[in-house]
Amino acid sequence: MAATQEEIVAGLAEIVNEIAGIPVEDVQLDKSFTDDLDVDSLSMVEVVVAAEERFDVKIPDEDVKNLKTVGDATDYILKHQA
Amino acid sequence: MLRPRHPAVAPLILVNVGERIPVSPTNRTVVVTGIGATTPLGGDAASTWEGLVAGRSGVKPLEQEWAAEQAVRIAAPVAVEPTEVIPRPQARRLDRSAQFALVAAKEAWADAGFEAKAGEGADIDPDRLGAVIASGIGGVTTLLDQYDVLKEKGVRRVSPHTVPMLMPNSPSANVGLAVGARAGVHTPVSACASGAEAIGYAIEMIRTGRADVVVAGGTEAAIHPLPIAAFGNMMAMSKNNDDPQGASRPYDLARDGFVLGEGAGVIVLESAEHAAARGARVYAEAVGQGISADSHDIVQPEPEGRGIAHALHSLLDRTDLDPAEIVHVNAHATSTPAGDIAELKALRKVFGDHADHIAVSATKSMTGHLLGGAGGVESVATVLALYHRVAPPTINVENIDPEAEANADVVRDVARKLPAEGRIAALNDSFGFGGHNVVLAFRSV
Numbered sequence: 417m418a419a420t421q422e423e424i425v426a427g428l429a430e431i432v433n434e435i436a437g438i439p440v441e442d443v444q445l446d447k448s449f450t451d452d453l454d455v456d457s458l459s460m461v462e463v464v465v466a467a468e469e470r471f472d473v474k475i476p477d478e479d480v481k482n483l484k485t486v487g488d489a490t491d492y493i494l495k496h497q498a
Numbered sequence: 499m500l501r502p503r504h505p506a507v508a509p510l511i512l513v514n515v516g517e518r519i520p521v522s523p524t525n526r527t528v529v530v531t532g533i534g535a536t537t538p539l540g541g542d543a544a545s546t547w548e549g550l551v552a553g554r555s556g557v558k559p560l561e562q563e564w565a566a567e568q569a570v571r572i573a574a575p576v577a578v579e580p581t582e583v584i585p586r587p588q589a590r591r592l593d594r595s596a597q598f599a600l601v602a603a604k605e606a607w608a609d610a611g612f613e614a615k616a617g618e619g620a621d622i623d624p625d626r627l628g629a630v631i632a633s634g635i636g637g638v639t640t641l642l643d644q645y646d647v648l649k650e651k652g653v654r655r656v657s658p659h660t661v662p663m664l665m666p667n668s669p670s671a672n673v674g675l676a677v678g679a680r681a682g683v684h685t686p687v688s689a690c691a692s693g694a695e696a697i698g699y700a701i702e703m704i705r706t707g708r709a710d711v712v713v714a715g716g717t718e719a720a721i722h723p724l725p726i727a728a729f730g731n732m733m734a735m736s737k738n739n740d741d742p743q744g745a746s747r748p749y750d751l752a753r754d755g756f757v758l759g760e761g762a763g764v765i766v767l768e769s770a771e772h773a774a775a776r777g778a779r780v781y782a783e784a785v786g787q788g789i790s791a792d793s794h795d796i797v798q799p800e801p802e803g804r805g806i807a808h809a810l811h812s813l814l815d816r817t818d819l820d821p822a823e824i825v826h827v828n829a830h831a832t833s834t835p836a837g838d839i840a841e842l843k844a845l846r847k848v849f850g851d852h853a854d855h856i857a858v859s860a861t862k863s864m865t866g867h868l869l870g871g872a873g874g875v876e877s878v879a880t881v882l883a884l885y886h887r888v889a890p891p892t893i894n895v896e897n898i899d900p901e902a903e904a905n906a907d908v909v910r911d912v913a914r915k916l917p918a919e920g921r922i923a924a925l926n927d928s929f930g931f932g933g934h935n936v937v938l939a940f941r942s943v
Contacts, residue, residue, distance in 0.1 A: 437587030454587070461658040468654075 418497050419471055424490045431466045432486075435459050445487035453486075463489075473497045524707040529943065531778040532610025532766030534602040534715075535878045538759050538865050541578030542605055546865075546875070547882045550890040551913045555743035555864050557757050564723040570730040572742040573721045574759035574866030591659045592672060593637035594719035598762035598871070599669035600676060603631070603713050607677055610711075610766040611778050616678035621776045628681040628712040629674035630700040631764065632692035634870030634930065636666030639722045669717045670696075673764070681709040689930030690832075692716055693763065693873025694938050698787035700767045701938075705786075710772040715764030715874030726758060732797070736833060746867075747894035748831035748838050748860035749902040756832040759866025763874030765881065782884045785923065785939040788813025792933030799837045799929065803844030806927070809935040810848040819923060819939050821849055824856055825916050826889045826924035828880040831860035832867045841927060842905035857889040857914055858906045864893055873928040877938060880926040884942045887916040 419427065429443035436454040449455040455463055460483075464475050467489065473496045475483075483489045535542060538556025539549030549556065556574040565571045580597035581589045589597055616624035640663040648656050662668060667685040674683035682703065686695040693716015700714035729735045736755040738745035746757040767784055790812060792805035799805075814821060827845065831838045838860070846853045861879050868875055883889050895910045902908060916922055923941040930936075 435587065435590075437585060458658040458662075459591075465654055 419493070421490055421494060424471065424493050425486060427470050428463070428467060428486055428489060431463055431470070435462050435466070443486055445485065445490060447486050448484055449486070467493065471497050524705065526705055526707070527770035528701050528704045528767050528784040529770050529773050530765050530781040530784055530881050530940065531768045531773050532606040533781065533878045533881060534605030534607070534609060535761065535763040535875055536576055536578060536580065536598050536601045537761040537763070537868070537875050538574035538577055541576070541583070541601070543609070543878055543882070545577070547879070550861055550864055550879055551888060553864065553891045553893045553912060555746070555893060556759065557742045557745055557866055559739070559742050568723065568726055568730060569737055570726050570735045571739045572736070572745055572757055573726070574757055575721055576761045591663065593640040593663040593668055595633050595637060595717045596663070596669040596672045598719060598760070599631050599673055599715070599717035599764065602715060602717070602762040602764040602874070603673040603676060606713060606764045606766045610768070611776070612677070615676065618678065620678070622711050624678045624680040626681055626710040627677060627679045628683065628700065628703050628709040629670050629677065629679040630684045630686070630696040630703070630712055630714040631670035631673050632686050632696035632716045632870050633666055633669055633718055634687070634689045634692045635718065635720050635725065637664030637668055638720055638725060640664040642722060642724055673713055677713055679713065688934035688936070689932050690867065690869050690872055691928040691930035691934040691936045692870035693875070694877065694926060694928035694936040695789070695873065695934070697765065697767070697784070697873060697877050697938055698789060698936055701784050701787060704767055704769050711766065711768045713764060713766055715762060715877070716868070716871045717762035717874065718869040718871035719760050720869060721758060721760050729758065734834065744894050746833045746863050748829070748833045748863050748892055749899050749908050750895045751897040751899050753833045753835060753838065755834055756862065757866040759862070759868040760871065761865070761868055761875060762871050763876070763878040765877055780943050782881045783941040783943050785819050785941050786813060786817035787939070788816070788937040790935045792935065794933055797931045799840045800933070801836055801840050803840040803847065805933060805935050806841055806844035806929065807847045809937045810844060813937050813939055817939060819941070821852055823921055823923040823941065824849070824852070824925060825922045826857045826859065826880070826883055828876045828883065828924065828926045829858050829860045830927040830929045832862055837929070839899065839901045839905070841929070842902055846905040853905065854907055856907060857909045857916065859883070859890045859909045860892040861890055873926065873936065873938070876926050876928065880924045880938070880940055883916065884922060884924050884940055887918055887922070889914045889916055
């Protein structure tokens, strides 16, 4: 069953918390991974791989650069999840 | 106007160096102003020193599932897990060896009286601050763990942090980042001499004017099935699994190899004038180093200690160290049959009768052998021995090897007081596979 927007944000919040130590409540749709959430380019790869696994979605490297905010990633997952 | 010396080439371009005052090569005095450690005996330098003086062993049985099939089932793990000190998001992108280095370096940095990183309030110009942290093997557990991930979970799951975690300069680079070092960050690699070589390198950086302050030491984290199987198959490690605390027994007739330890030791080295200008506490003078190579065998020490003697001569020839000042040696002594004796023969060869007045301590009897971390931790121990004027004991010497007894005065069982008055000096020996010999000299102030 496909995840809802709310479930995806909650899932991303857990992932970002694990990787960057940011409190889950700070992970909101408008937040930028690099500017607001302490996720650098290497850690972004980790976030992407963890999200792929959690939401059963493929995020090719060339699409990762377009995922600037939590909202970008959520929309992408909503659209592409199996 | 400056005229170019060679009219055929482009005119000399004068670079604006701003306020910078050029530093000429010097022969400056170097002192130790900070110490830090995380070892099998304690999570900091003070608890480590307390354990050493008390004659406590940090060796334990390996309880991990993988240990059951190993011939060697003992080791000396750190007393305090670094993840208890380093925040999780930072710890998960550092190899265990870099975690140890960071813990020890932060302690040493604060102990030296620096409250922030260079460039952010600390009383040191970042361009005059260096870091030299060495490891014998590098990020071996990261390499092996990520190879397991590759095999079990596939290419996509290999951590993007793998390379900056496993590279051998990672502990040095991370310590450099933590303190704000811009004068140079280095990683000499010479197996079990690496930590001592790092400190020797740092002393030269300050002596020759490249830096005013250098954070230096060694770290190692290799308690993992592959290194243990490999060292075990070399017959280099003790298989005294039934008596973990008695397994590391340098100079004892029943010694059968080293016990693998882990951890890090880091010191802050500083030019004497820089330390004086900021009113820093000085533990000891870092007099200098003697370095040589055996050119004998890739792993076996030269049995007569000729290479070690050469390193000692090199130290005495190139510093103002008076052999009569030397009252203590923190020996390399790993508890191997050949190595322990070769070192003592070298001390006898170089110091003659004075060797009878040098208190020799093999602290690996308590900490195990920290490989590239050994020179760092044992430099901390050597500096504290001078500072407190106490030589830690060598434990587990029940039946002393007659060749040890003939060549040295081994401090056995309990700590021994060093001369309470006058200037005293001490050496820290570290030798490594490959025939590397490094001797560091420290002196009371």
